[in-house]
Amino acid sequence: METLIQQILNGLVIGSVYALIALGYTMVYGILGLINFAHGDVLMVGALTALQTMLFLMGFAPGMSPVVMLTIALAVAIPVCMMIGFTMERLAYRRLRNAPRLAPLITAIGMSFLLQTVAMIIWGRNYHTFPQLISTTPMQPIEGVFVTPVQLTIIGVSALIMIGLMLLVNKTRIGRAMRATAENHRVASLMGVDTNAVIAFTFVIGAALAAVAGVMFASNYGIAHYGMGFMPGLKAFTAAVLGGIGNLGGAMLGGITLGLVESLGAGYIEHLTFGFLNSSYQDIFAFIILGLVLIFKPTGLLGERVSDRA
Amino acid sequence: MHTNPVSPLLQLQGLQIAYGGIQAVKGIDLELFKGELVCLIGANGAGKTTTLNAIAGVLPLAGGEIRYNGDRINAVPAHKRLRQGIALVPEGRGIFTRLTVEENLRMGAYTRTDKDGIEADLEKVYTMLPRVKERLPQVAGTLSGGEQQMVAIGRALLSRPRLLLLDEPSMGLAPLVVEKIFEVVQSVAKEGVTILLVEQNANLALEFAQRGYVMESGKVTLTGSGESLLADPKVRAAYLGEAA
Numbered sequence: 001m002e003t004l005i006q007q008i009l010n011g012l013v014i015g016s017v018y019a020l021i022a023l024g025y026t027m028v029y030g031i032l033g034l035i036n037f038a039h040g041d042v043l044m045v046g047a048l049t050a051l052q053t054m055l056f057l058m059g060f061a062p063g064m065s066p067v068v069m070l071t072i073a074l075a076v077a078i079p080v081c082m083m084i085g086f087t088m089e090r091l092a093y094r095r096l097r098n099a100p101r102l103a104p105l106i107t108a109i110g111m112s113f114l115l116q117t118v119a120m121i122i123w124g125r126n127y128h129t130f131p132q133l134i135s136t137t138p139m140q141p142i143e144g145v146f147v148t149p150v151q152l153t154i155i156g157v158s159a160l161i162m163i164g165l166m167l168l169v170n171k172t173r174i175g176r177a178m179r180a181t182a183e184n185h186r187v188a189s190l191m192g193v194d195t196n197a198v199i200a201f202t203f204v205i206g207a208a209l210a211a212v213a214g215v216m217f218a219s220n221y222g223i224a225h226y227g228m229g230f231m232p233g234l235k236a237f238t239a240a241v242l243g244g245i246g247n248l249g250g251a252m253l254g255g256i257t258l259g260l261v262e263s264l265g266a267g268y269i270e271h272l273t274f275g276f277l278n279s280s281y282q283d284i285f286a287f288i289i290l291g292l293v294l295i296f297k298p299t300g301l302l303g304e305r306v307s308d309r310a
Numbered sequence: 311m312h313t314n315p316v317s318p319l320l321q322l323q324g325l326q327i328a329y330g331g332i333q334a335v336k337g338i339d340l341e342l343f344k345g346e347l348v349c350l351i352g353a354n355g356a357g358k359t360t361t362l363n364a365i366a367g368v369l370p371l372a373g374g375e376i377r378y379n380g381d382r383i384n385a386v387p388a389h390k391r392l393r394q395g396i397a398l399v400p401e402g403r404g405i406f407t408r409l410t411v412e413e414n415l416r417m418g419a420y421t422r423t424d425k426d427g428i429e430a431d432l433e434k435v436y437t438m439l440p441r442v443k444e445r446l447p448q449v450a451g452t453l454s455g456g457e458q459q460m461v462a463i464g465r466a467l468l469s470r471p472r473l474l475l476l477d478e479p480s481m482g483l484a485p486l487v488v489e490k491i492f493e494v495v496q497s498v499a500k501e502g503v504t505i506l507l508v509e510q511n512a513n514l515a516l517e518f519a520q521r522g523y524v525m526e527s528g529k530v531t532l533t534g535s536g537e538s539l540l541a542d543p544k545v546r547a548a549y550l551g552e553a554a
Contacts, residue, residue, distance in 0.1 A: 183409070
C-alpha cells in the first residue's frame with residue numbers, strides 16, 4: 001500500500017513536468033502542424049542557464065535566500081528560452097511554412113543538435129550538480145510514504161501554470177486569436193489577426209513553459225547536462241500524442257498519465273517480470289504506451305483530428 | 311484627393327493573379343464607388359473567388375494594381391487591409407468550427423478596442439440575425455450551413471467594414487435561406503456599406519445589384535447595370551440557363 005501511494009505521488013511529480021513540456025509540443029503542433037523536436041533542448045538550455053545564474057549569484061552574494069536565488073535564476077532562464085523559441089521560429093520554421101512536411105521536421109531535429117552542441121561548447125560534456133535550493137529533506141505525511149518540499153513545489157507550480165495557460169488560451173483576446181489561427185490561418189488573417197505574430201507568441205509561451213520545466217527537472221534530480229533535454233522531450237512528446245496532439249487538455253492528461261504509468265511501472269516492474277528487470281528499465285513504459293497509442297488510437301485520448309492539415 | 315466624391319473606393323487596374331502555376335486572372339479592370347452594391351458573376355473557374363481573395367490580401371498579385379480609397383495597397387498584408395475597412399466573407403464561410411458562435415463574432419471585432427461600440431454592434435447583429443443570438447454559446451461547427459453563413463456575415467460586419475466582399479453567400483443553401491441572406495445583404499447595403507458580391511446565382515445577384523461585371527476565364531467580358539445585364543441575351547444564354 002505504501003508503495004502504491006508513494007509511486008502515485010512520484011508519478012504526479014514527474015507527470016507535472018511532462019505535462020508542462022507536452023503543452024509546448026502540442027501548442028506548436030496545433031498552430032503549425034509541426035513537431036518541434038528541439039523543444040526538449042529548450043528545456044536543457046533553461047536548466048543550464050538557471051544553473052549558471054545560481055553559480056554566479058552564489059559567488060556574488062553568498063548569503064542570498066534560496067527562494068530569491070531560484071526566482072532570479074528563473075527570471076533569467078525564462079527570457080533566454082523565450083528568445084530561443086522566437087529565434088527558432090523566425091529564422092528556421094517560418095521560411096518552411098509552405099514547404100513539404102518533412103523539411104520542417106528535419107530542421108527541428110537539426111535545431112535540436114544545434115542547441116545541444118552549443119550547450120556542450122558552453123557548459124562542457126560533464127554532468128553538473130544542480131543546486132537544490134528547495135529542500136529535498138523527505139517528510140513523512142503517512143508512515144512509509146516520503147515526499148520532499150521540492151516535489152510539492154513542482155506539483156503546485158505546475159498546476160498554477162497550467163491554470164494560467166488555460167485562462168490565457170480560453171479567456172483572452174490573444175488566446176482566441178491563437179485558437180482561430182490554429183483552425184485556419186487564412187481566415188484568421190481576414191479577421192485582422194497578424195498570424196505571424198500569433199505563431200511567434202505560441203513558440204515563446206511554449207519555450208517559457210519548457211524553461212520552468214527544465215528548472216523543475218534539474219531541481220528534482222539534482223543534475224544538469226547538455227543532453228538532459230532529450231529523454232524528457234521524447235517522453236513529453238509521447239504524452240502529447242497520448243493525450244491527443246494539438247489538444248491542450250490532452251497534453252496535461254497525457255503528461256500526468258504517463259508520469260503515473262511510468263512511476264507505477266518502475267515500482268512494480270520487478271514483481272511483474274519476476275525479478276528479471278529492475279526499476280532502471282522504467283523508460284520502456286513510455287515507449288510501450290507510444291507504440292500502443294499509435295497503433296490503436298492515433299488520435300489520442302482527447303484528440304479529434306490528426307490529419308486535417310498537411 | 312481622398313475626399314473626392316467621384317473617385318472610386320476600390321479600383322482594380324490590369325489585375326493579374328497566378329494561382330498554382332495557372333494564370334487565373336488575366337488583367338481585369340473594375341471600379342467600385344462608395345455605397346454601391348456590385349456583383350461579379352461568371353462560370354465556375356472564371357476567377358471570381360481569386361479576385362476577391364486578392365482584394366482581401368490573401369493572394370499575391372502577378373501584375374496590375376489595387377487602389378483602395380486612392381491608395382495603392384498591393385503590398386498591404388491581409389490583416390492590415392481589414393483595419394483599413396476591407397472585410398471578406400470567404401467562400402465556404404470560413405467559420406471557426408471549434409470556437410463558439412459568440413467567439414466567432416468577437417473575432418470579427420478583433421482589431422477594435424472600443425468596448426462599448428463592439429457590444430452595440432453585437433446587439434445590432436443579433437437584431438439582424440435573431441437565429442444567431444439563440445446559438446451564442448454553441449460550438450459553431452454544429453450550426454447548419456445557413457446559420458454558419460449568417461455568423462460569417464455578422465462576423466464580417468463586426469469589423470465595421472467600409473467595403474464588404476461576399477463570396478457566394480448562397481452556396482449550398484436552400485432557397486428560403488438564400489432569400490433571408492439576401493435580405494440581410496440588402497439591409498447592410500442600405501446602411502451605406504459598399505459591397506462587392508460574387509455569385510453563381512446570377513439571376514439573384516443581378517436583381518439586387520446596381521451594377522455587374524461578367525467574368526469569363528480570367529477576364530471581364532461584360533459590364534453594365536444590373537437590369538441591362540439581366541436583359542442581355544448573351545448573359546441570359548450563358549448564366550441564366552436560357553437558350554440563345
